[in-house]
Amino acid sequence: MKAHKIQQAPIPMRNVGPLKISGPVLDEKVSVPLATYETPLWPSVGRGARVSALVEDGIKTTVIDERMTRSILLEADDATAAMLAVESIKSRRDDLQAVVATSSRFAKLIEMNSQIVANLIYLRLEFTTGDASGHNMVTNAADKIIPWLLSEYPQLRYSSISGNYCSDKKATAVNGILGRGKYVVSEILIPRDICERRLKTTPEKVVDLNIKKNLIGTMIAGGLRSANAHYANMLLAFYLATGQDAANIIEGSQGIVHAEVRDGDLYFSCTLPNLIVGSVGNGKGLDFVEENLRALGCKEDREPGANSRRLAAICAATVLCGELSLLAAQTNPGELMEAHIKLER
Amino acid sequence: MKAHKIQQAPIPMRNVGPLKISGPVLDEKVSVPLATYETPLWPSVGRGARVSALVEDGIKTTVIDERMTRSILLEADDATAAMLAVESIKSRRDDLQAVVATSSRFAKLIEMNSQIVANLIYLRLEFTTGDASGHNMVTNAADKIIPWLLSEYPQLRYSSISGNYCSDKKATAVNGILGRGKYVVSEILIPRDICERRLKTTPEKVVDLNIKKNLIGTMIAGGLRSANAHYANMLLAFYLATGQDAANIIEGSQGIVHAEVRDGDLYFSCTLPNLIVGSVGNGKGLDFVEENLRALGCKEDREPGANSRRLAAICAATVLCGELSLLAAQTNPGELMEAHIKLER
Amino acid sequence: MKAHKIQQAPIPMRNVGPLKISGPVLDEKVSVPLATYETPLWPSVGRGARVSALVEDGIKTTVIDERMTRSILLEADDATAAMLAVESIKSRRDDLQAVVATSSRFAKLIEMNSQIVANLIYLRLEFTTGDASGHNMVTNAADKIIPWLLSEYPQLRYSSISGNYCSDKKATAVNGILGRGKYVVSEILIPRDICERRLKTTPEKVVDLNIKKNLIGTMIAGGLRSANAHYANMLLAFYLATGQDAANIIEGSQGIVHAEVRDGDLYFSCTLPNLIVGSVGNGKGLDFVEENLRALGCKEDREPGANSRRLAAICAATVLCGELSLLAAQTNPGELMEAHIKLER
Amino acid sequence: MKAHKIQQAPIPMRNVGPLKISGPVLDEKVSVPLATYETPLWPSVGRGARVSALVEDGIKTTVIDERMTRSILLEADDATAAMLAVESIKSRRDDLQAVVATSSRFAKLIEMNSQIVANLIYLRLEFTTGDASGHNMVTNAADKIIPWLLSEYPQLRYSSISGNYCSDKKATAVNGILGRGKYVVSEILIPRDICERRLKTTPEKVVDLNIKKNLIGTMIAGGLRSANAHYANMLLAFYLATGQDAANIIEGSQGIVHAEVRDGDLYFSCTLPNLIVGSVGNGKGLDFVEENLRALGCKEDREPGANSRRLAAICAATVLCGELSLLAAQTNPGELMEAHIKLER
Known part of the structure; x- marks a missing residue:
C-alpha cells in the first residue's frame, strides 16, 4: 500500500x-x-x-x-407544528446555551435563524468560536443540540445535521446576509x-x-x-x-x-x-x-x-x-x- | 530580504x-x-x-x-452603436480566428456571447485550449483581439481586458449557462x-x-x-x-x-x-x-x-x-x- | 388635456x-x-x-x-465609524420606537438588520404594519427616523431613503431570508x-x-x-x-x-x-x-x-x-x- | 352561480x-x-x-x-445518451423548423440551448414570434416538437413540456443571459x-x-x-x-x-x-x-x-x-x- x-x-x-x-x-x-x-x-x-x-x-x-454557523434540518408533522416548535426553541436560548457548553468551552450560541418550508425546519445556529474558524466546534455543538431537541420536542424528527442553510463552501446569499x-x-x-x-x-x-x-x-x-x-x-x-x-x-x-x-x-x-x-x-x-x-x-x-x-x-x-x-x-x-x-x- | x-x-x-x-x-x-x-x-x-x-x-x-472564456469590455457612443458593432464583430468569426491564431496554436475561438448595458459591450470570447485549463491562453488571445478590434472599429474604446462576464473565480450564473x-x-x-x-x-x-x-x-x-x-x-x-x-x-x-x-x-x-x-x-x-x-x-x-x-x-x-x-x-x-x-x- | x-x-x-x-x-x-x-x-x-x-x-x-421593511442608506467617514454608529443605533430600540410612533399608530419596529460596505450603512428597518401591506407606513417611518438619526449622529450623512436592501419589487435573496x-x-x-x-x-x-x-x-x-x-x-x-x-x-x-x-x-x-x-x-x-x-x-x-x-x-x-x-x-x-x-x- | x-x-x-x-x-x-x-x-x-x-x-x-422561449424536459438512459441525443437534435435545425412551421406561421426557431443534469435534458427552444409576445406560440411549437422528438429518438422519454429553464415568470439568470x-x-x-x-x-x-x-x-x-x-x-x-x-x-x-x-x-x-x-x-x-x-x-x-x-x-x-x-x-x-x-x- x-x-x-x-x-x-x-x-x-x-x-x-x-x-x-x-x-x-x-x-x-x-x-x-x-x-x-x-x-x-x-x-x-x-x-x-x-x-x-x-x-x-x-x-x-x-x-x-464574527460567527460560525451550522444549520440543522428537522421535520414536523405540518407547517403549523413546525412554526410552533421553532417559536418555542428560539425562546429557550439559555437551555440551548447550556447544551452547547457541554460540547466546547469556546462555542457560544449568539443567534438562531430559521426557515420553514412545508413541514421542514432549517434551523441556523450561529456561534462565536474563539480563535478557531469553528467548523468542528459548531458540528460538535449541533451534535449535542440535535438529540436534546429530539428529546424535548418528540414531535420533531431528525433529517440532517446540515441542511445547506449554513452554508458551507457553496455560493449562497445567506452567509452574506446573516453572517458567516x-x-x-x-x-x-x-x-x-x-x-x-x-x-x-x-x-x-x-x-x-x-x-x-x-x-x-x-x-x-x-x-x-x-x-x-x-x-x-x-x-x-x-x-x-x-x-x-x-x-x-x-x-x-x-x-x-x-x-x-x-x-x-x-x-x-x-x-x-x-x-x-x-x-x-x-x-x-x-x-x-x-x-x-x-x-x-x-x-x-x-x-x-x-x-x-x-x-x-x-x-x-x-x-x-x-x-x-x-x-x-x-x-x-x-x-x-x-x-x-x-x-x- | x-x-x-x-x-x-x-x-x-x-x-x-x-x-x-x-x-x-x-x-x-x-x-x-x-x-x-x-x-x-x-x-x-x-x-x-x-x-x-x-x-x-x-x-x-x-x-x-469544454471551453475557456475571457470577456473583454469595450465602449461605444450609445446602445445603437454598440449593437451594430457587436453584430458586425460576430459576423467576422474567421477574421477573429486568424487573430487568435497569432497568439497560440492551441486556442480556437468557438463562440461569442455578448451583453450590452447602456453603451457598454461585454464580449465573452469562448475558446478550446487543448490540454491547458487555458487562463493564460485566453488572456493572450484577448490581448491580440483587443488592438485588432480597436483598429477595425475605431468607434469603440478600450475599457478592460476582463469585464467580469467571463467569469473567473466568482460565484455567477453565466459560467453554468454558457459554459466555462x-x-x-x-x-x-x-x-x-x-x-x-x-x-x-x-x-x-x-x-x-x-x-x-x-x-x-x-x-x-x-x-x-x-x-x-x-x-x-x-x-x-x-x-x-x-x-x-x-x-x-x-x-x-x-x-x-x-x-x-x-x-x-x-x-x-x-x-x-x-x-x-x-x-x-x-x-x-x-x-x-x-x-x-x-x-x-x-x-x-x-x-x-x-x-x-x-x-x-x-x-x-x-x-x-x-x-x-x-x-x-x-x-x-x-x-x-x-x-x-x-x-x- | x-x-x-x-x-x-x-x-x-x-x-x-x-x-x-x-x-x-x-x-x-x-x-x-x-x-x-x-x-x-x-x-x-x-x-x-x-x-x-x-x-x-x-x-x-x-x-x-409578517413584516414590512425599508432600508435607509447613510454614510459614515469610514468603516469603523460606520460599525460604531450601527452598534449604537441598534442598542436604542426604544428611542427609535418612539420616533416611529410619531409617524403612525400601527407601525411597530420589530427588528433592524444592517450591512456595511466600505463606509456605507444599509440599515434595514422591519415593522409590523397592522392590516396595511405597509409600503407607505414604512416610508413615513423612515422619513421620521432619518432626520432623527442625522441629528443624533452628526457624523452620519444622508444618502437615500431607500438603499435597495429593503428590497421592493426586485428579485433578491434578502426578502426570503430576513422576511418581507x-x-x-x-x-x-x-x-x-x-x-x-x-x-x-x-x-x-x-x-x-x-x-x-x-x-x-x-x-x-x-x-x-x-x-x-x-x-x-x-x-x-x-x-x-x-x-x-x-x-x-x-x-x-x-x-x-x-x-x-x-x-x-x-x-x-x-x-x-x-x-x-x-x-x-x-x-x-x-x-x-x-x-x-x-x-x-x-x-x-x-x-x-x-x-x-x-x-x-x-x-x-x-x-x-x-x-x-x-x-x-x-x-x-x-x-x-x-x-x-x-x-x- | x-x-x-x-x-x-x-x-x-x-x-x-x-x-x-x-x-x-x-x-x-x-x-x-x-x-x-x-x-x-x-x-x-x-x-x-x-x-x-x-x-x-x-x-x-x-x-x-427579441425571442420567446420554452424549455422542454426529456430523459435519456444516462448522461452519455443525453449528450448524444442533444448533439443530434441540435444538428437538425431544418427538421425542427419544419415541425415548428406546422404549429404557426409566425414562430421561427432561432436557437437551441441545453443543460444536461444527470440523465435529464433541459432543451431551451428559442423563437421569434412576430408581433405576439409568444407564450402560446412557443407552447404550441413545443407541443408539436415533443411528439416528433419522441418518435425520432425513441431512447428519450417525456418528462415535461416546461422544465423551468425557459424561464417564465420567475426570477432567474437564464433569461438575461440567453434572452427572453x-x-x-x-x-x-x-x-x-x-x-x-x-x-x-x-x-x-x-x-x-x-x-x-x-x-x-x-x-x-x-x-x-x-x-x-x-x-x-x-x-x-x-x-x-x-x-x-x-x-x-x-x-x-x-x-x-x-x-x-x-x-x-x-x-x-x-x-x-x-x-x-x-x-x-x-x-x-x-x-x-x-x-x-x-x-x-x-x-x-x-x-x-x-x-x-x-x-x-x-x-x-x-x-x-x-x-x-x-x-x-x-x-x-x-x-x-x-x-x-x-x-x-
Missing part, C-alpha cells in the same frame, strides 16, 4: 510585503506569506503593499462581526500622485473600471454578492500558507469593492463579509503553518478570538493589495499581459 | 482509491491523489471508491463540453444491498436527503446553481495535488447532485458544469505534480485535449465518491461526528 | 372556488376573485379548488411571520384516488415533476429561491382583484413547492415567504375592491393585522390550487395544450 | 406624457397609458416625460434582440441646468445614488441582475394598460440602470433585457386595450414584429422616465415623502 502513505504537496510560498496596516485591531507593518501556483500573484500583492507603505494610515481594517466567518472591511486613501506614479493610473480610471467591471459586469453575469476582480486568488494563497480550510474561499470570494474619487485622491476599499479564518484548529499543527502564524503575530497570548481577528484583518489587507493592483493594471490596455509575460519568463 | 525567498507550503497528500471508472473517456481503475488539511476527506472519498469497485460499471463519466471549463457528469447505480452494507443507509434515505438538503436547502439559502453538499472539498484537494489553479473551485463548486431510487437501487449522480482543469500549463512544472499527473495517466501522447478530459473525468468521479459518502453519513444522526472524532484522534 | 383624464382599465374578473381552507387563521370555504387577461387561469385554479373540497382538511394554511410581507405555507394531503380521478395523474408523477422542474430546473436556470411553476399568475390575479400593489408579485413569486408521496397519497405544499398583501391602504378605496375584500371576510372588526393575515392565508391557498393544477397537467404530455385550446375557443 | 360570472376589475388608468422618443425604431412624441392603483406613478413618469421633451434627442431607444422577450436600451443625455431646474438635483448626485443604491444596494441584497429602483412599477402599469401578461414583469424587473456624468451633463440609461410585450395575442381583444395600442401607433400595417418592437421601445422609454424621476427624488431627503403626501391628498 505504498501509494497510500501520506505524502506532501509542496506548494510554492513567499512572504510579500510588508503591508502597512492600521485600525482598531492592529496598527503595524506585516509581511504576509502566500502559497500559490500562480506566482504572478506575489508581485501583484507586493505592488499594493508598497503603495500602502507610502500612505499615511496605510490600510485601515475593521472587523465588524469574520466580516471585515479594508480601506485605503491613495493620494493622486502616488496613484499615478506607483499604479500608473488615475483615481478616475480605477473608479470607472470598478463600476463597469466589478459592479455592472458581475451583475450581468448573474453574480451573487461578488463585486470584485479576484479576491479568491489572494484568499487561496493566504489560506494555504496559514493552514485554513481553503475551500472556504468560496464564501470568502463573495464581497464588494467600493472606490471613489475623494478630493482628487483615490479611496479604495474591500468589504469581505465572509472571511473564514482561525489561528487554532484543523490544519494548524503543521510546522510551517505555526511558523507563519507566529510571524504574523497571531499566536500571542490574547483573549479568545483576538488572534483570529488579527489574522482576518491582515488577510483583508492582503486582499486589498491584490485587488487594487489588478484593477489598476486593467485600466491600461496591455500592461497586464506584459507583466504576465515578464514574470513568467 | 531573506524573508522573501521562495519557500514551500507542504500540504498533506494521500492517494485514495482505486476508483472504478467507466465511460467514453476512460474505463479502468485509478487511484487519486488528494492534498488537503482536512484529512477526514481521505477516508470519506475512500469509502465511495470502495463502493465503486463493487459496482458493475463503477462510476460512469461523461464529458459533455469542462462540463462533466458522473453517475453510479448502487444495488440496495451494497448501499445498506457499505454506506449504512438506504437508497430512499439518500434520495430524500438530497432533495431536502441539496435542492431545497440550497434554494432557501439563496444558492446559485449549487445543489451539492461539499463538491468544493474534493475539488480543492484534487486541484492542489495536480497543480491546478485551485481558486477555480469557486466555479467548480457550482453543480448539482441528482439521486433517484431505480428499481430499489440507488442511482446517484454529480453534474459538474464548470470543472476547470488542465494537464499542462501553470503549476504543472513541479515534480510532485508531474508525477501525480503521470500516475493518473494524464501525460500520455494523445490528441490535444484528451489528457485534460481524462483528468476532468477522474476528478468528477472523485467528487462523486466524497459527495456520496457524506450524504450517506448525514442520513444517520451521529455517524458523521463519530467518524470525525475517530479520525482526528 | 382630454387624453390625460383618469380612465379605467377594466380587467376580466371571475370568482373561482369555493376553496376549502383550514388552519389557525381560518377554517371555512371561500370563493376567490381573480382578475386577469389569462383566463385559462380560472379553470386551472378551479380544478385545484374542487380537489380541496373533496379532502378532509382542505388546504391547511399557516401564517408564520407575510410568510405563509399552504398544504394539502390528497388521497391517491382523488389524485388519479380529479387530477388525472399519480402522486409519484407530481412529486417527480416537482423535483425535476421546480427544483432542478429552476436551479440550473440560475433561479433565486423560486422553485415553483407559476405562483406569479395566481398572485397577479388575486392582487388585482383585491387592490394590492401588484408589482409585489416579484417578491411573491419567490417561493418553494414541496411534494411527497406519503403512504401512497400526495402531500403537496406551497411555501410563500414574501406575500405582500393588505386589507386596508392604497388601492383599497375602489368599490369593487372593497366588495371583494368584504366577500372574502377581510373587512371584519378584528384586531389589527388579523384581516390581512386572513387575506394572506386565502391567497396562499389560491396559489396552491393553481400550482397543483398546472403541475398535474404537465405530468401528461399534451393535456396542457388541449386544455388551452379548448378554453380559448 | 351568479358569483362566478365574468366581472371586471376597473383599474385607474391615465395617459402620461408625451414622451419624446428617438432611435432606429421610432422618432416622435408619444403619450403612454398607465393603469395602476399606485397613482403617484403618473406624476412621477410625467416629470421624466417633461424632461425628455426639453432634450434634443429625447429618449433614444434601441431594440437589440425584447432586449431594449433607453438612454437620455440631460444638460446640467435641466437636471437642476426640473429634477432638483445634480448629475453627480444621481450618478452617486445609482451606484450606492441600484448597484451596491442590490448586490448586497443578493439581487439577481436587478440594478434598478422600480422598473416593476412602470412595467405593471404599462402592461395592464396594453393587455400584456403582466406576470412577466418578473423577468422585466431584471435590468440595469447606468448613469454617468458626461461633460458636466447627466447621461442616464435603462437596460431592459427581458421586456415581454406583444401587440397581438392574449389580452388584446378588449376594447380599451385595442384603443391604447392604436393610440401608441402599434396597430399599423407593418412587417411582423415591427409593431411589438415599437411597443417595447415606448415601454422602455416609459421605464426610464419613472426611474429617473424616483432616483432624482431620492437624492433629496424628504422630497419623496412630501410628493407622496401632496399627491395622495
Whole structure:
C-alpha cells in the first residue's frame, strides 16, 4: 500500500510585503506569506503593499462581526407544528446555551435563524468560536443540540445535521446576509500622485473600471454578492500558507469593492463579509503553518478570538493589495499581459 | 530580504482509491491523489471508491463540453452603436480566428456571447485550449483581439481586458449557462444491498436527503446553481495535488447532485458544469505534480485535449465518491461526528 | 388635456372556488376573485379548488411571520465609524420606537438588520404594519427616523431613503431570508384516488415533476429561491382583484413547492415567504375592491393585522390550487395544450 | 352561480406624457397609458416625460434582440445518451423548423440551448414570434416538437413540456443571459441646468445614488441582475394598460440602470433585457386595450414584429422616465415623502 502513505504537496510560498496596516485591531507593518501556483500573484500583492507603505494610515481594517454557523434540518408533522416548535426553541436560548457548553468551552450560541418550508425546519445556529474558524466546534455543538431537541420536542424528527442553510463552501446569499466567518472591511486613501506614479493610473480610471467591471459586469453575469476582480486568488494563497480550510474561499470570494474619487485622491476599499479564518484548529499543527502564524503575530497570548481577528484583518489587507493592483493594471490596455509575460519568463 | 525567498507550503497528500471508472473517456481503475488539511476527506472519498469497485460499471463519466472564456469590455457612443458593432464583430468569426491564431496554436475561438448595458459591450470570447485549463491562453488571445478590434472599429474604446462576464473565480450564473471549463457528469447505480452494507443507509434515505438538503436547502439559502453538499472539498484537494489553479473551485463548486431510487437501487449522480482543469500549463512544472499527473495517466501522447478530459473525468468521479459518502453519513444522526472524532484522534 | 383624464382599465374578473381552507387563521370555504387577461387561469385554479373540497382538511394554511421593511442608506467617514454608529443605533430600540410612533399608530419596529460596505450603512428597518401591506407606513417611518438619526449622529450623512436592501419589487435573496410581507405555507394531503380521478395523474408523477422542474430546473436556470411553476399568475390575479400593489408579485413569486408521496397519497405544499398583501391602504378605496375584500371576510372588526393575515392565508391557498393544477397537467404530455385550446375557443 | 360570472376589475388608468422618443425604431412624441392603483406613478413618469421633451434627442431607444422561449424536459438512459441525443437534435435545425412551421406561421426557431443534469435534458427552444409576445406560440411549437422528438429518438422519454429553464415568470439568470422577450436600451443625455431646474438635483448626485443604491444596494441584497429602483412599477402599469401578461414583469424587473456624468451633463440609461410585450395575442381583444395600442401607433400595417418592437421601445422609454424621476427624488431627503403626501391628498 505504498501509494497510500501520506505524502506532501509542496506548494510554492513567499512572504510579500510588508503591508502597512492600521485600525482598531492592529496598527503595524506585516509581511504576509502566500502559497500559490500562480506566482504572478506575489508581485501583484507586493505592488499594493508598497503603495500602502507610502500612505499615511496605510490600510485601515475593521472587523465588524464574527460567527460560525451550522444549520440543522428537522421535520414536523405540518407547517403549523413546525412554526410552533421553532417559536418555542428560539425562546429557550439559555437551555440551548447550556447544551452547547457541554460540547466546547469556546462555542457560544449568539443567534438562531430559521426557515420553514412545508413541514421542514432549517434551523441556523450561529456561534462565536474563539480563535478557531469553528467548523468542528459548531458540528460538535449541533451534535449535542440535535438529540436534546429530539428529546424535548418528540414531535420533531431528525433529517440532517446540515441542511445547506449554513452554508458551507457553496455560493449562497445567506452567509452574506446573516453572517458567516469574520466580516471585515479594508480601506485605503491613495493620494493622486502616488496613484499615478506607483499604479500608473488615475483615481478616475480605477473608479470607472470598478463600476463597469466589478459592479455592472458581475451583475450581468448573474453574480451573487461578488463585486470584485479576484479576491479568491489572494484568499487561496493566504489560506494555504496559514493552514485554513481553503475551500472556504468560496464564501470568502463573495464581497464588494467600493472606490471613489475623494478630493482628487483615490479611496479604495474591500468589504469581505465572509472571511473564514482561525489561528487554532484543523490544519494548524503543521510546522510551517505555526511558523507563519507566529510571524504574523497571531499566536500571542490574547483573549479568545483576538488572534483570529488579527489574522482576518491582515488577510483583508492582503486582499486589498491584490485587488487594487489588478484593477489598476486593467485600466491600461496591455500592461497586464506584459507583466504576465515578464514574470513568467 | 531573506524573508522573501521562495519557500514551500507542504500540504498533506494521500492517494485514495482505486476508483472504478467507466465511460467514453476512460474505463479502468485509478487511484487519486488528494492534498488537503482536512484529512477526514481521505477516508470519506475512500469509502465511495470502495463502493465503486463493487459496482458493475463503477462510476460512469461523461464529458459533455469544454471551453475557456475571457470577456473583454469595450465602449461605444450609445446602445445603437454598440449593437451594430457587436453584430458586425460576430459576423467576422474567421477574421477573429486568424487573430487568435497569432497568439497560440492551441486556442480556437468557438463562440461569442455578448451583453450590452447602456453603451457598454461585454464580449465573452469562448475558446478550446487543448490540454491547458487555458487562463493564460485566453488572456493572450484577448490581448491580440483587443488592438485588432480597436483598429477595425475605431468607434469603440478600450475599457478592460476582463469585464467580469467571463467569469473567473466568482460565484455567477453565466459560467453554468454558457459554459466555462469542462462540463462533466458522473453517475453510479448502487444495488440496495451494497448501499445498506457499505454506506449504512438506504437508497430512499439518500434520495430524500438530497432533495431536502441539496435542492431545497440550497434554494432557501439563496444558492446559485449549487445543489451539492461539499463538491468544493474534493475539488480543492484534487486541484492542489495536480497543480491546478485551485481558486477555480469557486466555479467548480457550482453543480448539482441528482439521486433517484431505480428499481430499489440507488442511482446517484454529480453534474459538474464548470470543472476547470488542465494537464499542462501553470503549476504543472513541479515534480510532485508531474508525477501525480503521470500516475493518473494524464501525460500520455494523445490528441490535444484528451489528457485534460481524462483528468476532468477522474476528478468528477472523485467528487462523486466524497459527495456520496457524506450524504450517506448525514442520513444517520451521529455517524458523521463519530467518524470525525475517530479520525482526528 | 382630454387624453390625460383618469380612465379605467377594466380587467376580466371571475370568482373561482369555493376553496376549502383550514388552519389557525381560518377554517371555512371561500370563493376567490381573480382578475386577469389569462383566463385559462380560472379553470386551472378551479380544478385545484374542487380537489380541496373533496379532502378532509382542505388546504391547511399557516401564517408564520409578517413584516414590512425599508432600508435607509447613510454614510459614515469610514468603516469603523460606520460599525460604531450601527452598534449604537441598534442598542436604542426604544428611542427609535418612539420616533416611529410619531409617524403612525400601527407601525411597530420589530427588528433592524444592517450591512456595511466600505463606509456605507444599509440599515434595514422591519415593522409590523397592522392590516396595511405597509409600503407607505414604512416610508413615513423612515422619513421620521432619518432626520432623527442625522441629528443624533452628526457624523452620519444622508444618502437615500431607500438603499435597495429593503428590497421592493426586485428579485433578491434578502426578502426570503430576513422576511418581507407575510410568510405563509399552504398544504394539502390528497388521497391517491382523488389524485388519479380529479387530477388525472399519480402522486409519484407530481412529486417527480416537482423535483425535476421546480427544483432542478429552476436551479440550473440560475433561479433565486423560486422553485415553483407559476405562483406569479395566481398572485397577479388575486392582487388585482383585491387592490394590492401588484408589482409585489416579484417578491411573491419567490417561493418553494414541496411534494411527497406519503403512504401512497400526495402531500403537496406551497411555501410563500414574501406575500405582500393588505386589507386596508392604497388601492383599497375602489368599490369593487372593497366588495371583494368584504366577500372574502377581510373587512371584519378584528384586531389589527388579523384581516390581512386572513387575506394572506386565502391567497396562499389560491396559489396552491393553481400550482397543483398546472403541475398535474404537465405530468401528461399534451393535456396542457388541449386544455388551452379548448378554453380559448 | 351568479358569483362566478365574468366581472371586471376597473383599474385607474391615465395617459402620461408625451414622451419624446428617438432611435432606429421610432422618432416622435408619444403619450403612454398607465393603469395602476399606485397613482403617484403618473406624476412621477410625467416629470421624466417633461424632461425628455426639453432634450434634443429625447429618449433614444434601441431594440437589440427579441425571442420567446420554452424549455422542454426529456430523459435519456444516462448522461452519455443525453449528450448524444442533444448533439443530434441540435444538428437538425431544418427538421425542427419544419415541425415548428406546422404549429404557426409566425414562430421561427432561432436557437437551441441545453443543460444536461444527470440523465435529464433541459432543451431551451428559442423563437421569434412576430408581433405576439409568444407564450402560446412557443407552447404550441413545443407541443408539436415533443411528439416528433419522441418518435425520432425513441431512447428519450417525456418528462415535461416546461422544465423551468425557459424561464417564465420567475426570477432567474437564464433569461438575461440567453434572452427572453425584447432586449431594449433607453438612454437620455440631460444638460446640467435641466437636471437642476426640473429634477432638483445634480448629475453627480444621481450618478452617486445609482451606484450606492441600484448597484451596491442590490448586490448586497443578493439581487439577481436587478440594478434598478422600480422598473416593476412602470412595467405593471404599462402592461395592464396594453393587455400584456403582466406576470412577466418578473423577468422585466431584471435590468440595469447606468448613469454617468458626461461633460458636466447627466447621461442616464435603462437596460431592459427581458421586456415581454406583444401587440397581438392574449389580452388584446378588449376594447380599451385595442384603443391604447392604436393610440401608441402599434396597430399599423407593418412587417411582423415591427409593431411589438415599437411597443417595447415606448415601454422602455416609459421605464426610464419613472426611474429617473424616483432616483432624482431620492437624492433629496424628504422630497419623496412630501410628493407622496401632496399627491395622495
